[in-house]
Amino acid sequence: MSENILVIGSGDQHFRDYALRGLAERHRVLLIAQTPLAWQAPYVADHREVELKDRAQVLAAARELAALHDVAGVLTWDEMQVRVAAEVGAELGVATMPVEAARACRDKARQRERFRATGVASARYELAGSEAEAAAAAETIGYPVVLKPRGQAASIAVRIVRSEAELRETFALVRDAENPSIEDGLVLVEEFLAGPEIAVDSWVLDGKVVPFSISAKRTGYPPYFEEVAHVVGKVLDARTEAAVREVVIAANEALGIDRAVTHTELMLTADGPKVVEVNGRLGGDLIPHLAEIAAPGLSIGGVLGAVATGREPGPMPEPDRLVGIRFLYPAADLTFDDIEVPAGLADEPWVHEVRRVSEPGTELRLPPRQFLGRAGFVIATGDSVSDVDERLLALADKVTLAGTPLGDQNR
Structure with a gap:
């Protein structure tokens, strides 16, 4: 049974x-x-x-x-x-998962402490409870810096700031976007890591960390880091992938994670892969489902169930294709009605899916007035990462978001 x-x-x-x-x-x-x-x-x-x-x-x-x-x-x-x-x-x-490891996964400052103590490549950081403290931390680290809530997900309210003036304008917004689980009011001020951003889903059991999916992340709406697209499959060359796997394993071990499927985010800097954060749960934004499409035979539910019950999942199938997702945002704030797809577009062999995720009547606003204000998404396959990126952009451009513009764009 x-x-x-x-x-x-x-x-x-x-x-x-x-x-x-x-x-x-x-x-x-x-x-x-x-x-x-x-x-x-x-x-x-x-x-x-x-x-x-x-x-x-x-x-x-x-x-x-x-x-x-x-x-x-x-x-x-x-x-x-x-x-x-x-x-x-x-x-x-x-x-x-051990409770202390779970606490670290829910607090990015705790993660930074563990990474620093164990030598895991990551960003330099300071904690700040006021604009003045944040400005002092930024001077120490050096601009540009990233202001970040410690307990949020999906890059919500994460922002790059390039000057003290920008920092002072942004600090309250970032602090106010914090998850209620973080009660001390301290905001992360971090070194800006330059380079492509990737994410790795892994299963962790009895001291063994096995990465099984790698995705390339695309962000938009600067100076924020809204996650607008992902490409999954063989997105890295063999040498870079080996270096990434090494850092991912070290980061999960540093936090004491066990009995979990995790989602580790990294930047591919000029000095090598550096950890942005480790999430103590399965990746979001349908990334793991894209991994199932990219590697036929992979069952995310099967991996989750095996690890939860203390059994190693079977061998992970290798991806044999590239697949990506791009989220659909309005061009300006609106009351959303529906997604209109041109006739025949969904029948293209490289189009995997077009889906609406917001209900008609939903008010959708662009960052920073709203984060993750998505009307829907498109999923496409391709022969290379650039091919998938180009197809996702073309597909998103051809899909129309119908709705009524909102009069107050700044509310």
Whole structure:
């Protein structure tokens, strides 16, 4: 009989259906979620609806489910639940990510401390609680610097600043965008790492770190780092990939991570790969699903379930194609209606998918008025990284976002 795995937070259907479905094909899923079952229903054996921001409610629901079912593993792919999932595992006596490692994954300053102590290549940094402290830190590090919330995800409110004036204009916005889990009000002031940005998904079990997917990230809306596109597959030459794998393994080991699938972000600097951060959960933005498309036979749900229950996943299939995703943003702030796709475009052999992810009537604004204000996305394949990039841009350009402009662009 299939083992029971407790999942905390299902995420959005558009971005996590593949993970829950793949997990349910191999295990019985016990779900703790924010809302009643909807799209999750075919995949879930038992369910509790709670306020996920309330740790006590999550723990109570976990105890209730554990009293009814033998829980073999606990996992989450929700960034905000990484620490709670580790605490639930400890509470139930189920091996999962160590709580201290989960805390480090949720606080980028803790990560920087561990990296510095263990010699993992990363950015120089300081913590600042005021504009004056941030300005002093920037002078020490040297402009340009990056201001960053410590507990957010998806590059939300991360900004490059090139002068003290820009820093003082930006500091309050970055601090106010912080996740409530960070209570001390301190903002990261970091060295700006120049170079291409990549991300690596790995499984980690019993001291073994195995990278299985590498993606190239594209950002937009400078001076912010909004994540607008990703390309997955063989995106690096063999020498660079070997160096990246070495740093990824060292970074995961430095944080004491175990029983997890992680998402490590790096910059390919002139001095070699340097870690931006390690996320203690599966990558977002459909990156792992792109890895499934790039490497037929790969099941992300299978990897998640194996690691959660203490088994090494089988050999990871090598990617045999390149696939990318680009998110659709309005040209200006608008009340969104729908996505209009030219006739025949979706039938092109290199077009994998065009999807709407925002509901009609949603107000979409551009950074910094809103982060991740996406109407939908396009997915395409290609013969090279540049080919995929060009096709994604052309595809996004041909798709029209219908809607009504918002009068106040600065609200």
